[in-house]
Amino acid sequence: MIFAMLGLVAAFMAMPLVFAINQAFKPLDEIFIFPPRFFVRNPTIENFIDLFTLLANSWVPFSRYVFNTLFITATGTIGHVIFASAAAFVLAKHQFRGRNAIFTMIVLSLMFAPQVRDIPNYITMSWLGWIDNYAAIIVPSFAASLGLYLMKQFMEMIPDALLEAAKIDGASEYRIFWQVIMPLVKPAWLTLTILQFQALWGTEGGNFIYSEQLKTLSYATHQIALGGIARLGPAAAVSLLMMSVPIVFFIFSQNKIIQTMASSGMKE
């Protein structure tokens, strides 16, 4: 009984995904058939070919959008993992003034939507001269609070004795962080990588990016999807390509992510 229900819900969850896959392989006449059909009958890769012809002819070369997204995602993720881990290490293992206040602030920031900060951030960005610059998206993403929160909780379960031992052996705080802590918390920074990757992969540049040359893959594909009836095929193909990347990423990292959240876990 429970399994039947779960199966039903799982089917509902999977429906749009299955639909996306089917849609991407449908020939044009099947997309416009009435009554509409859910499953594809004569699968074809025509949509993908159309997509690439469309992109090859676009004003800004498609490779540029790919580069933009990869660049933003890669730098944003690496920076976040390093800076958030370093900060988490300090907050988890060092005693100093203001530590609790800082952590409370970070926890509070989990409790409101990022839209609250949009307007002042725009002003800050224009003051820094970062409008229409990758930095406006990358640099703030370094300080995402969810990653730091998970990392700190994970690091707290590392025994202090280990750090003492390293200190006695003469390692500096930086070496302890880089050569003792970081290798130990591999599942945690894999989790941070995935979460940050997911957040940045879908970014469209928001209010900050205006030049076509700097726009992201997500923005470009969104435009294709808006192309209306004539482009339904390629739009389905591109949606499938875009969403498969984070899903594949997750498939390979699922266990590590669950492990991060489970071990030590989140303390109050």
Add this chain to the structure above:
Amino acid sequence: MIERLSTSLKRNKHSYLLLAPYLLMFVLFTVVPVLMSMSLSFTYFNLLEFPRWVGWHNYERLFLEDEVFIIALKNTFIFAVITGPISYVACFVFAWMINEMSPKVRSVMTLLFYAPSISGNIYFMWQLMFSGDAYGYINGFLMKNGFIYEPILWLTTEKYIMPVIILVQLWLSLGVSFLAFIAGLQNIDKTLYEAGAIDGVRNRWQEMWFITLPAMRPMLMFGAVMQITSSFAMADVATQMAGFPSVNYAAHTIVTHLMDYGSIRFEMGYASSIATVLFVLMLTINLAVQKLLRNIGD
């Protein structure tokens, strides 16, 4: 005093240095913006002229004169009150069911339930399903089976907009809290159940209330924060599905109202007061719910 501070700084030099890059950016892009937003909310500011102090005027206008804001407020609450608890409970119930399965099935199910929240631009598929002409999948299905004779305009008829958006939002909502719950369940010490059996826990409900839930309290707290925040920040689904602005503001939320004044009309002072209201609202509700959750299992 200054001397004490400087010795303390020197002693903790490494701590501060490691913390500095993150903290600097956190302050610059999160703390300062929130404070700035609060102060700007008391001004008239159009980005061109220097902000002019207007006191509580923006708030008076927001609550007393702006009918659309009242609609947005109402919609946001309806969305949040329906999707928040349902998605929270769903996250837990599904995690709990999945946890009983064999590891292989478990990871497939986890992927299946989590996938919607990371698949990004999948709205496009929902738009096709709820498309208002006979080519829409829902309409096509209903017409073929004789339930209706004419296509229903799902996304432009006021009474259908909200349910459709709620459905899509629920579908999207098994995110990071769902993962946290799965993790929490896997991590419960099995001996707790044995100890419980000796102490007189008789059925599965008691087991759930006295053992499982308290053991997962940190995860439940974390999940609550995530679900509350995302259900009050609902805007993407609404704008993607119902357009912006939606018909008669049927899908207007506080965040879409904020977008309207912030990035279209450039009334920054007024938009900041909307942001401040949103901030205070989310924080209050989050803290209240956390207090409530602390009583689990007592």
